[in-house]
Amino acid sequence: METTIIGPGGVGLALASCLHVSGVDLSFLGRQHPPNPLFTTEGIHRSGIFGRAAVPPESLLFHSTWRSLADQSPDYLLICSKADALEEIGRGLQSAWPHFDSEPIVILCQNGWGHFEKMTQWLPAKRIYNARVITGFKRAAANRVEVTVHADAIHIGSLADAPLAPVRPLVEAISAGGIPCRASPEIEADLIAKLLYNCLLNPLGALAQVPYGTLGEREETRLLMESLASEIFAVLEATGRETHWPSAEAYLDSFYRELLPPTAEHHSSMLQDLTAQRPTEIESLNGAIVRMGAEKGIPTPVNHALRTLIRAAESRPPAEPQ
Known part of the structure; x- marks a missing residue:
C-alpha cells in the first residue's frame, strides 16, 4: 500500500x-x-x-x-x-x-x-x-x-x-x-459535530488567548458559545444537514460534559496561526455558517462578529521587536 x-x-x-x-x-x-x-x-x-x-x-x-x-x-x-x-x-x-x-x-x-x-x-x-x-x-x-x-x-x-x-x-x-x-x-454528522466544536472554541480561544477549558469556565464565554450553537443549529435545520443531536440544548449538554473536558488544556490552532501570521480557517468554520445562513435567510450575528474579528486579527501588522 x-x-x-x-x-x-x-x-x-x-x-x-x-x-x-x-x-x-x-x-x-x-x-x-x-x-x-x-x-x-x-x-x-x-x-x-x-x-x-x-x-x-x-x-x-x-x-x-x-x-x-x-x-x-x-x-x-x-x-x-x-x-x-x-x-x-x-x-x-x-x-x-x-x-x-x-x-x-x-x-x-x-x-x-x-x-x-x-x-x-x-x-x-x-x-x-x-x-x-x-x-x-x-x-x-x-x-x-x-x-x-x-x-x-x-x-x-x-x-x-x-x-x-x-x-x-x-x-x-x-x-x-x-x-x-x-x-x-455517518461522516456528514461527524463533520458537522467537528464543525460545531471548532466554531464554538477556535475563534474565541484565539481571541481570548486562553485554553479551551477556560472558555467553559467563564460565564461570558459560555454565553457566547451557547449563542453560537443556537445560530448553527438554526442554519443546520434550514439546510437539512444531519447531526448527532436533536437540538442545540442537547448538543451543549454533551459539549460541556463529554467533549470539552478531554481538550480543556488545548490551545486553539487558530491562535497558533495568528501568532505565526498564517491565514486561519475561519472561512471554513464560522464563515461557512454565515454563508449558509445568508442563503436561507437565517441571521447569524455572533458567528458573523467572530468571523469579522478573526479576519481583522489576520490583517494585523507584525509586532515591533522590543
Whole structure:
C-alpha cells in the first residue's frame, strides 16, 4: 500500500508516523522544494499521548511535481494542508489525474465545511473521502509533532455515498500505527459535530488567548458559545444537514460534559496561526455558517462578529521587536 501525504503539517506528520509503523510506503508533496533539511537528516518524530514513533530519513520520498506524483501512482492521497491551499491542490491533482495508473482515493483532512464540494470541481466525487480529526497536534519543529489531546477516533467516510471498503486498509493501518481510526457511514454528522466544536472554541480561544477549558469556565464565554450553537443549529435545520443531536440544548449538554473536558488544556490552532501570521480557517468554520445562513435567510450575528474579528486579527501588522 502506497500513500502520499500532501501538506506535511502536524496532522500529516502524525499520520505519516502511524502509516510507517504499519509498513506503508510513504511519500510527500509540499510547497517547499527542496524539503526542509530536517526531514532528510532526522526524519519524522512523533511524541505525546500515543507514545513515540519515528520515520527514518531513508523511508521518506518527496515529490517536486504533480507529474512525479502521478508516476508513482499511490493508492491513497491524504490532503493534510490548510484549507486555503485546496484550490491549488485540486488543480494540480486535476492535471495529474489522467496519468495515474489507477485512480487514487483522496482523503480530505481539513477542519470546517465545504471542502468536499470545492474538490469535486476538479476530481471525481466518488474518489473523495473526508476525515474527521478531533485530535490536537503541536509542532515543535518542521519534522516533529506532539499529540497533545484526543477526544475521539479519526473518522473517514464519503459524502458521496461511496463504499467504505476502499478506505478500510488505510483505517486499519492508521489504527495499528498508534492513533485510533475507523470508517464511518455517518461522516456528514461527524463533520458537522467537528464543525460545531471548532466554531464554538477556535475563534474565541484565539481571541481570548486562553485554553479551551477556560472558555467553559467563564460565564461570558459560555454565553457566547451557547449563542453560537443556537445560530448553527438554526442554519443546520434550514439546510437539512444531519447531526448527532436533536437540538442545540442537547448538543451543549454533551459539549460541556463529554467533549470539552478531554481538550480543556488545548490551545486553539487558530491562535497558533495568528501568532505565526498564517491565514486561519475561519472561512471554513464560522464563515461557512454565515454563508449558509445568508442563503436561507437565517441571521447569524455572533458567528458573523467572530468571523469579522478573526479576519481583522489576520490583517494585523507584525509586532515591533522590543
